[in-house]
Amino acid sequence: MSGPGVLLKSRGEAPALTPPAAELEDFVGEQLAGRLSRPGILMLTIPAPVAPPEVLLQGVEAGEDGVFWASSSGASLVGVGSCHHLALSGDKRFEQLRTRSRELFSRLEALTYPGLEAPRPRFLGGLSFAVGSADRGPWRVFGDGSFTLPRWLYRSDGQTATLSITLDGSADETPGVVLGELAARLERLETAATEPEAALADLGGHAVPVAVDQLPEELWAAQVEAIRDAIAGGRFRKIVAARRADVTFSDELEPAALLARLVTCGPHCRRFAFLRPGAAFLVASPERLIERHGRSVSTEALAGSIGSGPQQAVRLLRSTKDRSEHQLVVEHIVARLSPLCRGLDWSREPQIRELRNLLHLHTPIRGELRADTHVLDLLERLHPTPAVGGVPAAAATRWIAEHEARPRGWYSGPVGWFDAAGDGEFDVALRSCLLSGKEALVYAGAGIMLDSDPRLEYQETELKQRSLLAALGVGG
Template sequence: MSALTSLAPAPAARPSVLDAAEIRAFVAGRLAAHAGRPATLMLSLPAPAVEPETLLRLIPGRYGFLWHPPAGTAFAGCGASHRIDLAGSARFDRLRRAAGGLFARLESVVHPAASPVPPRLFGGLAFAVGAAGDEPWRSFGDGCFTLPRLRYASDGRRATLSLTVRGEDELDRPGRRRWLELLDRAVAGLTAAAGGGIAAGDEPPGDVAAVARAVHPPPLRRWNEQVEAIRAAIADGRCEKIVAAHRSVVELARPVAPATVLRRLENGAQAATRFAFCRPDGTFLGATPERLILRRGRRIATEALAGSIASGNAHAAQLLASAKDRCEHQLVVEQIVRRLEPLCAALEVPPEPRIRALRDVLHLHTPITASLASPRHVLELVELLHPTPAVGGVPTDAALRWIARCEDVGRGWYAGPIGWFDARGDGDFAVALRTCLLRRDRAYLYAGAGIVADSDPALEYEETALKMRSLLAALGAGA
């Protein structure tokens, strides 16, 4: 396993039975001591190792999140002690400034039996400024990151539960009582789940039944028109590749809990990062196979993931031999290398792509690792790389203009950067692919395909359908 795969070692397991009274006394004492102080306090406590989605089921609501990569530490959270909402073209600069001030005012206290996991901000950004300006995306905006009220972190063997509060206005006597009750609820539920019991808030067994009532796929005729328009632009020399995206709308017989959909996605997402970001009126979730950037000190990792075919043993050789898919893939590799090279002392790029196998789709995959010549915040790297040609096109500006002008629906956070970062500038970001937006009795599913000169509209449409298949199955709308 690469040193960059995980930002935390796998330590020895800890017992799942906790001394709840001792932990409560520890927290009560720390909260009382911090009352009236201007700094924000983050208390980290030992917790049993369970599936991180458990916290979303225990305490559902606005500003919950899940970040569950295929390896390393997974996180879940509920509530927001602090929230940074972003708008406009300076969103990256505003995020860095606001986060720097927040981290500077943050005090972290770790229980002696807990594993320290540094504070992190979790969230995402829209594909482009203004892409989330209309429904159903309006509440997500151009970007949003939160410092969770409750954060659960687990590497599968040991876990930490953290509570974050503001000393000035949240730690009077009623406030302390409220946070202790919230913590009691979380600890009791996590302990019950670790013991094999049904945690409060679990979905009933009947919830695994189909909830999809009707599926409205995107119109094939409109898709064909868009692909032909892109091919004409390529023939005229205006671009080399544009990624076209569209969405399906699923009518639900009843609202479905995000944790339920995430649990159903788990079986087919071993090589993907499962994620969710909850807002008051909807939840954006999915299982993305594509990392945008991981930074740990001066070491970074990214990847090119472009060129696709339906899963199947015989199809892997077909994909590797496809001139069209190899061309599409190479455009992504070249742009990533071109943008990173000036910042790096060393850059490692395999000469040939390999196969990344998912449940329904095979992708051409090139992992790229590098050493930075000087320190760079992960947000600098996110801004530098996004959007890669895997979700935008070549050249980038021409592709983005076409997407803004010609796509029928706004992408919102689909294909945007999602992830986390800490006070040191380390972080892990993925590209928000294989996604859906849950809103009451609707689910909006998004998928795209890279269009080059010899793309076949029907085959590209079929590719987008393949990419939606796992989410449709998770909603009970297909196998």
């Protein structure tokens, strides 16, 4: 680890060399000296090679946390291990998260390699669709919500990259152990940066599907009819129905390999992965729930769907059912955010968002906050939108909990990150699957209105599952 560095790309410049690994290790060793036993949390950040981010997830040990976020623009965050893991439960889960993260952020000191801009520490994680949605089976390790302040955090924008180590002085740490971990991670990154295609090929993922168990269409039809009866009774305007496909494999699945294949889900999807002991939750989400940077906020309504094909966009725009379903989501978002914003901007006519196999009605919504409202406060106001729950929101969520045969877990819940300034980005966990042992549970849903056709709604869920199933080797 004492040879020359590897290329590190810089925007608008010729590629530069990262400092040699030995030099980076010396810097970290010097900063750790005398600091490990001090109270407080220390985050050290050094430059790192630009490499396929999935390779770091492959290095997650049994029992360790792993988190992953990547946008279609090439930006990514990968966390391995945890300095602090916040497990949330019950109706006060947002309050728990705000209080505990604020206390930890207040104890944190950030130091960086000379010449680097200090990155903001971040918690990464997610929440179940509703309280109690993740209290059974393999979902139990995820719970009502959990967020991680990673021990190791790799950041890349596709041109430059950094690696941070975050340590709590109250933990029993030794410089030798930390430096050994650092050397191994730098070596993995350098190798992957030099031969990225080979690194991705080495992720594995040779398990093959041997059985697929889909919900029979007649049971789905009964589920839809029950929702239509509830709507006809005047209690609801919309309820989202969800189902899953259970896929059994010849061997255990490699989350990092599947995650790399999810890039095929399309340019509008952001990829997530959450690794817990014995299970992993992977997402390729097309729907931004909330993004807050300073006082600028953005979100979107994504509801109303049809399969791709000639003239399908025209059919979708003319569909009374889909336009009504979409408008319910727009109204929910505008009503929840308007009191907090000086103004909200959105088009009164939806656009078409084209995804793999599907078209959606899409309305971007942007605004300027009146005050420095934390992204978690915005998230709590918005979730669940009618795109995943129903109208009215609270009653529809209760109906789903009482009537859906299989718990949703984190499917259709919010996933993302936030920092000490209250900025953050959260997406809706759609196009997702839960990996556990030799099984993958692939989720999909459809918004049910009074005039919904169960057969067409079932076909819509098939289209929504298709990209995940293809990445799993099912159906192509």
